[in-house]
Amino acid sequence: MQKILRKRILRDFKENLARYLALGLLIVLGMYIVVSLIAAADTIIVRSADAAAKQYVEDGQFELFAPLSSAELKELKEKGVTVEAHFYLDYEIGDDSVLRVSAIREKIDRAQADLGELPGEKGEVFLEKRYCEEHDISVGDQVAIGAHSFTVCGIGTVPDYEAPYRNLSDSTVDSGQFGIGFVSVTDYEELKKEAQSLQAEKYVYAYLLNGKLTDKELKETLKGFCLSADGLSKLTQFLVAKDNIRIGAATDDVIINKMAGLFAGVLLIVLLAYVISVFVVHTIEKESEVIGTLYALGVKRRELLAHYLFLPVVIAFVSGIIGTMIGYSSFGIRTQMQDVYNYFSVPEFAALYEPYLLIYGILMPPAAAALTNLFVIRRKLKKPALSLIRREQKAAKGREIKLGKLGFVRTFQIRQFLREMRTAFTIFFGMLFSLLVCMISLNCYVLCEHVREDTVADTKYEYMYTYKYPEEAVPEGGEEAYGVTLKREVLGYNLDVTLLGIHEDNPYFDASVSEGQTFVLISEALASKFGLKAGDDLVLEDEENDRSYAFIVDGIVPYSAGIFAFMEIDSMRELMGENEDYYNIVFAGHVLDIDSGRLYASSSKGEVEKSADVFMELMWPMIIMLSIASALLFLVVMYLMLKVMVDRSALSISMMKVFGYRKREIRKLYLNGNLMVVAVSALVGIPLAKVIMDALYPYMVSNVAVNLNLAFSWWMYVGLFVLIIVLYFLSMPFLMQKVNRILPIEVLKNRE
């Protein structure tokens, strides 16, 4: 029997080709977005970790005043630690950009060539790929470094400069201004002798612990390496890999995409399963008498269940496969990865085919279609044969509303709405799901926009200097501060929190700190990220020294540009065991004359503002893609649902045509009422979707340390509403076409 019934499946498919194509297209689009977003993120996360491991990415690095002596190197070797000198010199290249040149590495953070090879011969340089892209440099080109001209022998990446920040305190990567190059040991020694670099050689070492020591133990050992007998330690900086912003940066960036993909995927699948179930229910209702008759003849419910499930499941399955294939194609995965390639310096990754994602993309759509429809169809087919043959409807409670003295048209429209209330709810839910997908992108947009605006508005200083070796006296015109980076966990991520000691009258932060070690003021960003308010406890971890600091939140400071906790500087010095005049940060309203050797980093307001723009630049493609997808999704779902409404009213429309109603009048009676449905759905759906997505958003951006300000401007709400109405009017001509095709004879044929 199934064999015979299957013949009608193909015919049904042909008859409703437009509907099924639209539905299939939605699934293809949905799966494409979900699979490409997640696959790109997974590829970057896994492949960059693999590549880093293959190139022996460092466990950490440290910088010294002077190189390690042979005895010190021997001591470290005996402790089981692998150490490699990653000394470097910075050179200004022709176009004012800076190229950091090192000797080629052999043991740690080894270079990987995308093109060409590593330098072997004298006069060869291997360059980092993003720098080459920005400067249009190819293998074989000549680059002048110092007094020498080098031939580019290879282009590629190194794992400790995945995000090629020039300074560790930088907040923006700018490959137009900064790049890395590697030359042979001999060439490096020659460059060093020429002394044409921008600054003195930096004595940076990378290390691998090999499981023999902990970071803390190594740091203690290094602290014991002194410059002279007076006990001054050589160690100027110690940085473990997980705190190094240059390492694993691409992974951190794509985690948000992966979360957005997973959220959007679940929403899409639920929506599509629901839309499919509306179609199937409509078909079953239309064929009620046929089904009842087949029951009467002894056809079993499970046989019809299998029959009605077949087409939606097959369409979902085939569309899921197509969507997944496009998602995994270079058009999908490669496009999604492009933003990462445009910003980070990572090797060319082969697409990663994670089994869970293949199962998700290929099996989830048919499984969701099968489960939803199984639930819906079973209920529909559960009716007794006689009830189906007679098309018995359950008493529609609450629909016998007295409408008073409304005009005929208004009364008819309301009655039509009451009759089609279920389809109207489907439009509402379709709109809500589409709005949720849209809200993922709009929230991302406003988050980035607020980060940008707040950073500009809240950064009141013009320059910030972070010291390695502070002078005794604070430079004139500068405002001293004392900053310590501590940690606090939120939603599984250990985020940096800066505890900043400032004076009460500090002109750059609107924080009236008072003496004492119990209370701190926190920035708005910290409050929103960790969900804290005045009176709450705030425990911050000093992982390096295995210490915890507990405070009580005294109030929230209107500062959104950083995750900061503020306390009075003298109290903080006391708490941290520092001298009473110690400081390590100076804020200023103008440039200060500070010896660069003393500084760990300096940053200007302009640089901070530029770094705030980067968020938006990185997220923009995802924002655009999800916005367009959600609009398309809504348009198709609304059209399909309104079409179902028209189909269900076909007999009644046909009857109206028999009575002599004109097209315009029929449109007024059957379609114009839907405008109200769409408008009311939008009025309820927009704020509801916003509330839901705002509640979910902290989980999606749990790895990002920014102020979670998701507030929309009023025009965004209005814009969304107008867009929905415009999309509604866009679907109208298609629906009118459908109405026009209904002939007066229809009613006579079907009543026969």
Place this chain on the structure above:
Amino acid sequence: MYLEVNNVKKSYGEGGSFMEVLKGISVSVEKGDMCVIQGTSGSGKSTLLNCIGGLDLADSGSIKVDGKEICGLSQEKLSDYRRENLGFIFQFYNLVPNLTVKENIQVCEYLSPHPLHLFELLETLGLTEHQNKFPSQLSGGQQQRCAIARALIKNPKLLLCDEPTGALDSGTSRDILVLLEEVNRKYGTTMLIVTHNNSIKNMVDQVIFLKDGQIKNNHRNVKKVPAAELEDL
């Protein structure tokens, strides 16, 4: 007796809307007989047919088909009972719209372990030349023939017809009745026909007249008039 109905009662609704449709019906039909159930609207004739067909459940009493009690069977068992024993024909043909005539019949062919021969049945019902047409391409009479063929292909022991000519003109009605008569003769199918039409009673073996849920009259025709000769259809 092939069909034995004993003191069957059926009511609908509660309180003010309570209505007893069958008030203790007892009747029997012999194997291979054609039987007409007549009565005015609301007399309970369709309800009785539906109870016999297992589409509706009697409140009390007994219905035995070929010696097997069907009252009290579960929905699943009733479905099996219909599958193995019954053919149904309704006033509206309820054909699957996007299956051809042949395919509509084949849907039920697969339900029976011993179906009738498809092409012989198509020939008998005059559908051979229409077998590849869709229901929308057929006249009302042709559609009803198709519905009859669909019901008969299973080779049912009992054929239940609810107003089989209700939607047809007199000429087509006569053709359908001739057909049912031929099927009864050729395959020995027991038939219960619910109808408003007063002429049909003349062509069958037994006539049951219901009024207000009770049997008013139940008699056997001494002389049957062939369907082709029926008047005032």
